[in-house]
Amino acid sequence: MSNKILVLGATGTVGRHVVDGLLAKGETVRAASRSGKPIAGAEGVVFEYGRPETYGPAFEGVDRAHVLLASGYVDAKGLLLPIIEAAAERKAKVIFQSVFGVDADDSIPYRQVEIALEKSGTPYVILRPNWFADNFHNFWKAGIEHGQIAVPAADGKSSFIDARDIAASSVAALTSSAFDGKAFNLTGPQALSYEEAAAILSEATGKPIAYDAISDEAFIGILTGAGVPADYASFLASIFYPVRQGWTAVVTNDVETLTGKAPRSLKTYAADYAAALKA
Template identity: 35%
Template sequence: MSTVLVTGGTGTTGSRVARGVTEAGVVARIASRRAAAPGQVHFDWADPATHGPALSGVEAAYLVAPVGVVDPAPLVQPFLRAAAAAGVRRLVLLSSSAVEESERPGLGDLHRRVRASGLEWAVLRPSWFMQNFTGQHAASVAAGEVVSATGSGRIGIIDAEDIAAVAVRALLDEEPHDTDLVLTGPQALDYAEIAAALSRALGHQVVHRAVTPAALGRHLTSLGVPPEWADVLAALDDDISRGEQDFTTSTVSDVTGRPPRSFADHLAEHTRGLRSQERCRPAPTGPRGAVVAPSGP
């Protein structure tokens, strides 16, 4: 491989994939709607005119489907056609541990389309990201509360660095993986255990506020999440509460040769960032301070 197109290249996994590809001595072309820096290319899933130029000279592509779109296939299928026409050899799709290959609208349908594209392929199916708690929602976590409808259900949360490490192998290995890869961290944790780990890292209490799926849906909608996507996220939490994500896999070790990072190690690295968010956050306005509902797949 000499050039890899990284869609979502400014995001949580894509930025790490681009870094890993570059460190392997391969050109990472970062696709973004706001492309400005060298190495970036203007790309919008909703604008097929941007697909061809982004794909020119590309041998492999990392696909982060348009986020929050319940049926992404109408936006992604033209890209798959353009990729095949442009001579792209390999596609690696980011999906989710919660989503199997399917004909129903959603990431499972993209899984099916990528597998059937005729190109070399892999579908990454990670569990929930540790970065949900230390990335974009860090300020809210620092304010002391995480909200979910997961009850006491456990999740094999994973560091996005480990997802990216697997993605880089799937993109660059000489032999195509041609399979889906279910990725987890080393341990499944429930939200109370996650909140306790956050409390230890921050030095003050973070609590898990358990709500019903309906209440979570309303909460997410109040934060600006589109109602249909809020319903998807609430239903996923409900699945977690029934134990559907209470497992770990050895895939990160199998593919990369090293174990996935624990949440404790992840927090040790991110504590300084969490604490600086805490210093910057405005005083809480509600009776229980700011709340967070981490992003799901």
């Protein structure tokens, strides 16, 4: 019986912490990325979305997997369904990193991937994280360098979650069967507007950061001007609609249910990542 865990996006925002958390628990980890390089104490494997010939070697001898679609890709169904199939064929348990709120409508592509997983017959846990705190140092960093966060969120609030808490939730789900067959809506401890978030980041970095509530069109213009493909820029703009509607302001206890610990606040995130936010 194999007991190896495959982590997709293993060098990415959530995946790197999943790898670390599993290794710390003494698990055997296979880290997937396009380069296939080993990471820390994990063996590496070449894996590429849309290249099914890489799925067999990646899932070979694996009994559990953290499955996600990397940022920058729009076709969630086209890219993820064959991966769910590859896992299910081998009866590997899937922890699927989905998206907060997609259970509102079964026609949403990420929800359709969840439904396929639910029907696949393989053990699974669905994690639906809210907006990542880490976006501030990953995606909004260029603006922060100029003292500004410019997004089309109006005064909508989000319970930002630290990627380390998403990863810890996945590690809990990967290393216990207690959560199998369930879905969890992962949030941080508090709903904050982007204005409130900007104030927290200003305090942590010691430099003034303002929030500019721009339109979808202005946002798409900034992103495409920075080289983001037009379809992905439009997709990113569209996911601020739920923020403006107040749907991302929900706070749940699901991180604590999975990990036994309360999720980190944005203040803690900002203090821990102050150097990255300022660099």
